[in-house]
Amino acid sequence: MxxxxxxxxxxxxxxxxxxxxxxxxxxxxxxxxxxxxxxxxxxxxxxxxxxxxxxxxxxxxxxxxxxxxxxxxxxxxxxxxxxxxxxxxxxxxxxxxxxxxxxxxxxxxxxxxxxxxxxxxxxxxxxxxxxxxxxxxxxxxxxxxxxxxxxxxxxxxxxxxxxxxxxxxxxxxxxxxxxxxxxxxxxxxxxxxxxxxxxxxxxxxxxxPAGRPGYAVREVVAVTDTSTADHMTWDVTETGFRMGLSPRVPEVLAAHVRGLVEDLLARHGLGIAEVDGWAVHPGGPRILNVVERELGLAPEALADSRATLAEYGNCSSPTVLLILDRLRSMPVPPRLVVMLAFGPGLTLYATLLEFAAPC
Structure with missing residues (x-):
């Protein structure tokens, strides 16, 4: 139980x-x-x-x-x-x-x-x-x-x-x-x-299935701004895959991230202030700065995301899981975790996790 x-x-x-x-x-x-x-x-x-x-x-x-x-x-x-x-x-x-x-x-x-x-x-x-x-x-x-x-x-x-x-x-x-x-x-x-x-x-x-200790997955949500589809690309060329990365990506994130997170939390009767763990994909320092500013977070809220970027770099899809591994290894893991990641589309994904401990 x-x-x-x-x-x-x-x-x-x-x-x-x-x-x-x-x-x-x-x-x-x-x-x-x-x-x-x-x-x-x-x-x-x-x-x-x-x-x-x-x-x-x-x-x-x-x-x-x-x-x-x-x-x-x-x-x-x-x-x-x-x-x-x-x-x-x-x-x-x-x-x-x-x-x-x-x-x-x-x-x-x-x-x-x-x-x-x-x-x-x-x-x-x-x-x-x-x-x-x-x-x-x-x-x-x-x-x-x-x-x-x-x-x-x-x-x-x-x-x-x-x-x-x-x-x-x-x-x-x-x-x-x-x-x-x-x-x-x-x-x-x-x-x-x-x-x-x-x-x-x-x-x-x-x-x-439920019944074990760990982070329960409460919901996964997304928003895609297709008007900015050319801002982030990953093209197959004759010499490997080539990244296209517009400097305007942080502006697009700024326009959508707060609404995405607030809507997700509101459906569960929660607010941003109640989240005590953040696993935000560190696409780069500017990305983290924008998320911190738009969500009104204290600098320490994204400390684990910044530390993961410093220690591992941007590993693409595994990166948010590396941050989650850091959070769950804390002496007292955060109870509520929001995971955020961004990519082509431009697409923003968010996941709400809640720690479930044995009775």
């Missing part, structure tokens, strides 16, 4: 597992690779962007200090994606199942989020096979949603758990290091920003 206001019968996040490739410091990445990659008249601007990114360390499955993939064709990058993503996914899934005290055969639905690589058979099939999931396990692959994908993924698996009464597993795995673009004499601020922020990670989470 589980206690907690409003959590009765709701799916619960019962386990979480993190897998990271080797780390490098932002300063080493700059001096050892990007200072030359962004040479000429671009170098001074790039150095300022790297220094002000909020990133101190980050991970790379394909480390540019050891291996320059910027001229690789997309086909070669996709072959490497499977080589690197499969063991990371296994590690994250194994840790999440262990954390939840479940076996792979218990999983009724396995969902995988990734926008940085495509292979068929996909990670969902290969990991289900290698981890020993049942041949009857259902699978979903969620692709090309970018940084917010974890939250619709969480919504899909929690709906399955609620409807079927069986555990489900969500894996978010991204290898942005495979998509370093060729150097150019032309100043391309969008590419500089993306190369200064993005990082690699895999995070898996297990959801189970």
């Amino acid at each position: 589980v206690s907690g206001d409003g959590t009765s019968g709701l799916p619960v996040i019962a386990g979480l597992g993190v897998a990271l490739p080797p780390r490098a410091t932002q300063s080493d990445l700059w001096t050892g690779f990007f200072a030359e990659h962004f040479g000429g008249t671009t170098r001074a601007l790039a150095e300022r962007i790297f220094a002000n990114s909020g990133v101190v360390t980050r991970q790379a499955a394909v480390n540019p200090l050891l291996e320059d993939v910027s001229a690789w064709p997309t086909e070669r990058r996709m072959r490497r994606y499977l080589v690197e993503a499969l063991p990371l996914g296994k590690e994250a899934v194994g840790r999440a199942l262990t954390d939840a005290g479940l076996a792979a055969g218990d999983v009724g639905l396995f969902a995988v989020c990734s926008c940085t690589g495509y292979v068929t058979p996909g990670l969902d099939i290969l990991l289900a096979r290698d981890m020993g999931m049942s041949t009857a396990t259902q699978r979903i692959f969620i692709g090309h949603m970018g940084c917010y994908a974890a939250l619709p993924g969480l919504g899909a698996v929690s709906d399955f758990v609620a409807a079927r009464g069986r555990p489900a597993l969500l894996l978010c795995a991204e290898l942005t290091s495979l998509h370093i673009q060729p150097s150019s004499a032309r100043v391309d601020t969008q590419q500089i920003v993306s190369h200064a922020l993005f990082s690699d990670a895999a995070v898996a989470t297990v959801l189970t």
